Amino acid sequence: MKITIWGARGSLPSPSPETNEVGGNTSCVQVESDDTMIVLDAGSGIQRLNGNVPSHIKQIDILLTHLHLDHIMGLGFFSVLYNPKMVVNIWGPTGVNFDLESRLTRYLSPPLFPIRLKDLPCQLNLFEVNHSAFNIGDLKISSAYVCHPGPTLGFRIEGPSGILTYIPDHEPSLGSSNFPNVPEWTSGCSLAQNSDILLHDAQYTSDEYKTRIGWGHSTMKDAILFAEMSKTKKLLFFHHDPGRTDNHLNSLLKKEINSHPVDFEIGLASEGDQFIIGEY
Ligand SMILES: [Zn+2]
Numbered sequence: 457m458k459i460t461i462w463g464a465r466g467s468l469p470s471p472s473p474e475t476n477e478v479g480g481n482t483s484c485v486q487v488e489s490d491d492t493m494i495v496l497d498a499g500s501g502i503q504r505l506n507g508n509v510p511s512h513i514k515q516i517d518i519l520l521t522h523l524h525l526d527h528i529m530g531l532g533f534f535s536v537l538y539n540p541k542m543v544v545n546i547w548g549p550t551g552v553n554f555d556l557e558s559r560l561t562r563y564l565s566p567p568l569f570p571i572r573l574k575d576l577p578c579q580l581n582l583f584e585v586n587h588s589a590f591n592i593g594d595l596k597i598s599s600a601y602v603c604h605p606g607p608t609l610g611f612r613i614e615g616p617s618g619i620l621t622y623i624p625d626h627e628p629s630l631g632s633s634n635f636p637n638v639p640e641w642t643s644g645c646s647l648a649q650n651s652d653i654l655l656h657d658a659q660y661t662s663d664e665y666k667t668r669i670g671w672g673h674s675t676m677k678d679a680i681l682f683a684e685m686s687k688t689k690k691l692l693f694f695h696h697d698p699g700r701t702d703n704h705l706n707s708l709l710k711k712e713i714n715s716h717p718v719d720f721e722i723g724l725a726s727e728g729d730q731f732i733i734g735e736y
């Protein structure tokens with residue numbers, strides 16, 4: 457399985473010019489295995505994916521964790537949607553009052569966007585998922601709701617060679633009075649068990665979090681505790697606050713690692729980074 461990060465910011469693209477390393481685009485991750493290509497979220501990073509779709513790919517599956525704007529703002533700018541030969545499957549969370557198509561059409565229709573979702577030239581299919589298990593090519597996908605405002609999913613992707621878990625927007629400590637001591641009661645924990653790579657929300661410092669409880673995001677420290685609890689092999693901080701420069705993020709990462717040493721790798725998800733799990 458090959459994983460490429462095209463956007464790892466949260467909330468808003470970063471306006472900072474000092475983001476050469478981490479990048480300024482919002483959530484978008486490409487996952488490839490054999491002839492299968494999955495795109496995790498359609499944030500502004502998807503524009504970087506446009507030039508990186510292998511020519512033999514005729515079907516793309518886009519897995520949306522939720523419909524907050526930072527996760528769908530790039531959707532209408534994804535070039536494959538305008539190719540009539542391309543099959544595009546969009547998987548997203550089951551809604552409470554409106555189905556996935558009507559919720560996506562709110563954005564992909566005038567006045568917010570010139571083209572309606574149903575008028576896109578590709579062969580488009582929509583699938584609603586919640587606590588679900590399904591296969592895409594040789595990849596086995598599990599989805600589950602996680603703690604974040606509105607219906608929001610995390611995804612576990614198991615390939616022949618390993619496991620990637622993607623939980624970009626997540627506040628694991630909110631729903632558990634005893635976090636991180638009771639894994640079975642912690643949102644998202646079953647998804648992340650024994651991941652080779654975990655991409656997890658790490659937007660706030662512990663100080664910032666005190667005034668942002670309930671906003672749906674994790675502290676860097678809680679991301680580490682969550683990864684430890686789920687026996688992750690490599691944690692990549694994701695959903696970086698849009699206001700942080702590379703230097704600031706690197707110094708916060710170092711501080712968190714020093715204050716809570718663990719026996720697994722921790723890094724910053726950065727645009728253009730590629731990771732291989734097993735053989736590819
Ligand atoms: Zn987000």
Ligand SMILES: [Zn+2]
Nearest residue numbers: 522524604625
């Ligand atoms: Zn969100």
